[in-house]
Amino acid sequence: MSSATYSTTAGAELQHDLVRAGFYPQMVQDVLAEAMLDQPVVDHLLHLETHFDHTEVHRHITVMVRSEKVLFIVHVDDQQLDDHGKDVMAQVSVEMIGLSRIESVATSFVYHQPQHYSSSDPVRELTFGLSWDGTKRIDLAPASCGDPQCDADHGLNGTSQPEDLVLRVSAEADGQNAVDKAREFAVRLRLATIS
Incomplete structure (x- = not known):
């Protein structure tokens, strides 16, 4: 994990919110740090959603993180690969959008x-x-x-x-x-x- 990415007060608040949400916080932090390439966090919004599909529970999280010139959007879905929920997979996508775009x-x-x-x-x-x-x-x-x-x-x-x-x-x-x-x-x- 990059120390510069989370070195600001906004970065510490993002880490706190990720841990509080409890949805693979370390994985999301590491993915963001890699995507942000040492750019410090300026602002963020985290949205955790749970929905039910028959007998399965699906969760996903969208995290928007703004640096000085770029908005990073991380989306994570998890999925059970077996009937007992012991084999789980997480799919992570990251998008970078220049604020000017x-x-x-x-x-x-x-x-x-x-x-x-x-x-x-x-x-x-x-x-x-x-x-x-x-x-x-x-x-x-x-x-x-x-x-x-x-x-x-x-x-x-x-x-x-x-x-x-x-x-x-x-x-x-x-x-x-x-x-x-x-x-x-x-x-x-x-x-x-x-x-």
């Missing part, structure tokens, strides 16, 4: 009981999206001419949509503190991308 930092808020809204009301749910034109999802389907008797090949129709990063944080599932942290991170990231 970030085209959009989008936030969507949910307030409860808006008819009684006051300025001190907390945001109960936040959807946080980033776009840097890094990944596109292409959906294709066979084209048709509208004639039900036609069996000619009309090619394909499709759409291409940016699919960079979207996180949803809710007070009900993640706690109000997690929503507030995500909102504050989004504001700081927005300011970093325009400066």
Whole structure:
């Protein structure tokens, strides 16, 4: 592990949050240190999510770490390879995005009981999206001419949509503190991308 990466107060807070989340903290720290090449941590946001699929529990974590000029995104999924959960695999992906490449930092808020809204009301749910034109999802389907008797090949129709990063944080599932942290991170990231 690089000492420079975690040498700042923000780096120590990231280490603390990773350990507190308890989702392979040492592995995530080591992957980040290798990716960041001694750049110190300036800011971070960590989002841990658990979902259930029939009899299996799946967890994944997304960690966004900002250095002075780059945003690092680490995503870790784990998966059971046997029925007893003794053989587990973790898949880790890392992406580096120059802050100058970030085209959009989008936030969507949910307030409860808006008819009684006051300025001190907390945001109960936040959807946080980033776009840097890094990944596109292409959906294709066979084209048709509208004639039900036609069996000619009309090619394909499709759409291409940016699919960079979207996180949803809710007070009900993640706690109000997690929503507030995500909102504050989004504001700081927005300011970093325009400066």
